[in-house]
Amino acid sequence: MAGTFHSPRVCFVTLGCAKNEVDSDRMKRQAAAAGFVPVNDALEADAIVVNTCSFIEAATEESLETIFELSDIERPSGKRVPLVVAGCMPARYGDELEGELTEAAAFVPCSKEDDIATVLSRVLDTDCSARPTDAGEALPSGEDASYFAYVKISDGCDRFCSFCTIPYIRGRYRSFSFDAIAAEVKRAVASGAKEIVLIAQDTGRWGEDFEEPSTLARLVSSLAETFPTTWFRVMYLQPEGVTDELLDAVSSYENVANYFDIPLQHVQPSLLRAMNRTGSRSEFEALLDRIRNRVRGVSLRTTLIAGFPGESEEDFEALCDFVEEAGFDYVGVFPYSREEGTRAARMDGQIDEDVKRERAQVLRDVADAVCTARVAERTGSTMDVLVLGREEDGQLFGRAMCQAPDVDGVVYLEKGEPGQIVTVTIGDTLLYEMEAE
Ligand code: SF4
The missing domain is CATH 2.40.50.140 (Nucleic acid-binding proteins)
Structure with a gap:
């Protein structure tokens, strides 16, 4: 790079969920191994990578706003700092972005994130791979210094819930190998993590796609035994993934959190079918009973959607009633977001935006009353x-x-x-x- 006497500095800006944070960390390490220096401050950077989220429209808007803001940053020479737009947005909108989003010097969709060093070399017109540095030393401290770490155990999703863009953005489900996961855990523990949070779009299916299939229960047990002083927690477990084998594994190890995060989305069978999901209130209640009977002192979290197309007042009341009775410790509530390209977006019975927001708030209030009372019950424990x-x-x-x-x-x-x-x-x-x- 003409006139530059330091290794090029790259700032990674991450939007969206924990899975994106994991991807950004991996890109950072790859860039650092190729000789780039990750920095936390965009104003100090020679290039900026924005790892975008486009799961719902609001996330796409936030990603665009961030890109527009960062695109104004200039070097002292007056030259614009090149922006690399990575992650979900280029994966979802692909070619549509080329020519439209002129602020971007390059696009790196999720499936190409391992090429980040090559892309950075291209946009900065440099060849960093000729002078690799130690990735660990080159990582900036601060936001990366933490006592817990997210570790992704798979990517993609095969479920095709009718409202969700993830299978189109992230592709088909693929489990990461046990060795790759164990290596990530080892690296995180060596850098100070005391708790590992295992994440994926659908953690319960881990290992199903191997030539010799395995299970999440076996993964959790092996990790808990290999790292006995580290806490483990599993997030994003679809109801079908809650097997007795997993319940036994969770209750057998003191270092595995008695915690289940099970997105149910709704309880009305007609709506669940329209969502391309299964289940009913009675099935979910039986599931919660099964968990509570097998795992002592368990904490339960779920996420729900209010205002899905076709949701009647009675459907919504049934959902509120379920939340009142089910005794969850934590509930996440989202108003349905009509996403271009999904089946649900084309369904009849779309609900007015104000009604969706209102229902989401009512459901949140119901959930808060139940959940904060459960938190209060912990006094004295x-x-x-x-x-x-x-x-x-x-x-x-x-x-x-x-x-x-x-x-x-x-x-x-x-x-x-x-x-x-x-x-x-x-x-x-x-x-x-x-x-x-
Ligand atoms: S299981 Fe989750 S990630 Fe997969 S399609 Fe359904 S909502 Fe999307």
């Missing part, structure tokens, strides 16, 4: 907490096994060092947050 750090005002905080990162609240503590697991008694709660005595 003793639990292990992974200390994560301090808030800006110096307040120490951590997470108990019943709390997944980013979604379920935290525990405030008086004592402990970040990275330690401490045993505390809960003295008080405020909505979703708990306070140790």
